[in-house]
Amino acid sequence: MRARKVISFDTIRVACKNCTLAALCLPRGLTPEDVEQLDGIVKRSKPLHRGDSLFCQGDPFRSLFVVKTGSIKTYATGPEGGEQVLGFHLPGELIGLDAIEKGVHACSATVLETSAICEIPFAQLESLSNRIPSLQHQLYRLLSKEIGQDAEMLLLLGKKSAEERLAGFLVSLSRRLRQRGLSATDFYLSMSRHEIASYLGLAVETVSRVFSRFHEEGFLEVERKHIQLRDLTALESIVAKAMMDHHPGSKPAQP
Amino acid sequence: MRARKVISFDTIRVACKNCTLAALCLPRGLTPEDVEQLDGIVKRSKPLHRGDSLFCQGDPFRSLFVVKTGSIKTYATGPEGGEQVLGFHLPGELIGLDAIEKGVHACSATVLETSAICEIPFAQLESLSNRIPSLQHQLYRLLSKEIGQDAEMLLLLGKKSAEERLAGFLVSLSRRLRQRGLSATDFYLSMSRHEIASYLGLAVETVSRVFSRFHEEGFLEVERKHIQLRDLTALESIVAKAMMDHHPGSKPAQP
DNA sequence: GCTTTCCCTTGATCCCGATCAAGGGATTGG
DNA sequence: CCAATCCCTTGATCGGGATCAAGGGAAAGC
Structure with a gap:
């Protein structure tokens, strides 16, 4: 049996303000009113399953994604196919940050296990962050965090x-x-x-x-x-x- | 002879609007008036020399640094000393982005050859970026670029x-x-x-x-x-x- | 229910790069 | 000017991990 759509819609549809991940995710440091606004642009889809794709290398960049439950892997494929795994992502982590610069996804992302994902259109997030300084700050922090994690990984692989x-x-x-x-x-x-x-x-x-x-x-x-x-x-x-x-x-x- | 202060102050003191790096650096995409504002918060010091330090691991985070001329290396030191080089930075590249999240520098940065460096107090940059959407956008892009470069490095070291x-x-x-x-x-x-x-x-x-x-x-x-x-x-x-x-x-x- | 396929584990061998060792050349300091 | 030091290069040896090879077990498809 594949389609276990019985997974509670409550879990999927929780608003940001009720989400247990709020402290790790974008809402951190925001006032309830601001979270409300953020909530307005977040798209929540039905759960995805193992092998489903969030985006592929080369796709135009439209949205960031946040893992709500489950896990995601990101990977890059060489010209001849074959893949190099770049990261594994757990609930509360943002995916797609590396695509902002060029407006094109530099890697692919697929679902490792049945997962709930929030999609956040970046254009809207960006303009919202312009009106909410604490959201802007949190975005800077999350981008910086990603850089720090990559550096940690470099350390691990270094030698x-x-x-x-x-x-x-x-x-x-x-x-x-x-x-x-x-x-x-x-x-x-x-x-x-x-x-x-x-x-x-x-x-x-x-x-x-x-x-x-x-x-x-x-x-x-x-x-x-x-x-x-x-x-x-x-x-x-x-x-x-x-x-x-x-x-x-x-x-x-x-x- | 150490102190070759004869290095032209013109080179050091160029305002952002006259800097040849404008297209690579923060001013990209900004109007002349906005560049003027940015220019107001940039600190330009006299040239630094091989071995000079920009910041050390553990220092409180106050500023980002941009290489104007010369080159910089960033590295992390283990508990017992010894260093792992994390990156080499050329003119136009921002340094210190990984420190935003925790407010503390996660790595050290030293000068590889006589270099001119711009210092940009982050608190001021952040609030300025809140008033200048295109600056905010450029900051997102530069943070994203850094993430992309790290991922490229992971690919290189991977296997x-x-x-x-x-x-x-x-x-x-x-x-x-x-x-x-x-x-x-x-x-x-x-x-x-x-x-x-x-x-x-x-x-x-x-x-x-x-x-x-x-x-x-x-x-x-x-x-x-x-x-x-x-x-x-x-x-x-x-x-x-x-x-x-x-x-x-x-x-x-x-x- | 059975086969197929994929995933994981274990064994054997080989090779690349770390390590040990030595020496030359450039820069620095006396 | 010479000695000391650092940086770079080259040679020899050794070991860890890649590769080759095989087999078992779980999940998937017929």
Whole structure:
């Protein structure tokens, strides 16, 4: 059975002011009246399913999208096809920010699991932000946040072993889930090993092997998509250690 | 001799409206009157020299910086010292965008060669952008551009060999120099091999070896910091090829 | 219900790039 | 002017991860 349209329309249609994500999303810092205005331009569609597309590389840019529930992956395709995963997006995160500059989407976005998505026409958002300074400020903040996250990812990919990369991925996921009030240590991965591998710049086999190694070491339980982190501290220290191992650090002063 | 203050103050003090970078920088799309207003909040200091610091990781965020002439590197330091280079910045590029979200600089920025820098207090820029819609738009565009560039870098680091990474670096540099009206095939690198290596996630020795290999292949001439690209097309095709090699691509259809 | 297909895991081998080691050339400082 | 230092280059060795190969198990399609 595919079309489980029974998913509560209440969940889908919640206005911004009642949305549990308000603190993470655009409404942050806005007065109730301003949220009301923002609410007026947000389009809420019925839930999308695994494989559905939000936009494709090359599409003209019209709207930003926000994940309400579920998860999304963004990816770029080379001239010959094939894909490089650029990011995984959880509830409250904005998608499409990289398209503002050129007015054309530089990457594609598809749905990883049944998800509710808000669409926000950018032209309207922009002019609204011009009338609501705190919305403008929040938009600057969200764009800046995205830049910071990308830099973090560069750090992770810069010079790190497979273990460090996967640990970094899991720790980041865990932290973001906790922020959303979900379990930080027990969750289901909505993406395949192949997608994780592409994201981390590794081979599928390596991802699988490192999962096994982490399990042997007692860091986590893994059964297909179900992950239970047993020793988050150990994983965090793998990521932290990476920093100093790879970059010599302050010299021990001459004798 | 250190203090070569003889550098023409004319170059330093040019107002935005006379700056050759206007098309790349914040003034883009603004009316002359609006540029005048922007000009009022820009601080122009005397030239900075190699090793001077614009801001450090952890500093409170007050201003954005724009390179007028010269070049800048941004980098993050791990808890134990040691640095990971995050980016190299050429004239017209904004620095510090990643600090808006948290109000604290997430990375450090230092000067690679004698450079002229404009400082723009962000609070003033933000409120000005609220009165000038086209400035707001340009700020959104520049933030978005930064996100797009980071994504491009992720693509480069994702899954690529040393040759592909260095080729990508050179091609990107070449393109950016051309945009600024400089030679796309003959230039001096303002950063050391070590800094390039850190940026690309490689060892210094590897960077050196790949430079040599490119020279043997006739792709470029290299003498210390002086680079002359002889076969830009070859370098570009190395980058392009990477895409399809690493990501299988459309399957050739079953027999 | 059975086959097909995809996804994941594990094993074996090979290669690229990190690391170790050394030396030359340019710049800096005494 | 010479010594010290830093930066870059080249050579030799080693190891981690990609690749090749195989097999099991779950979901999907007939």
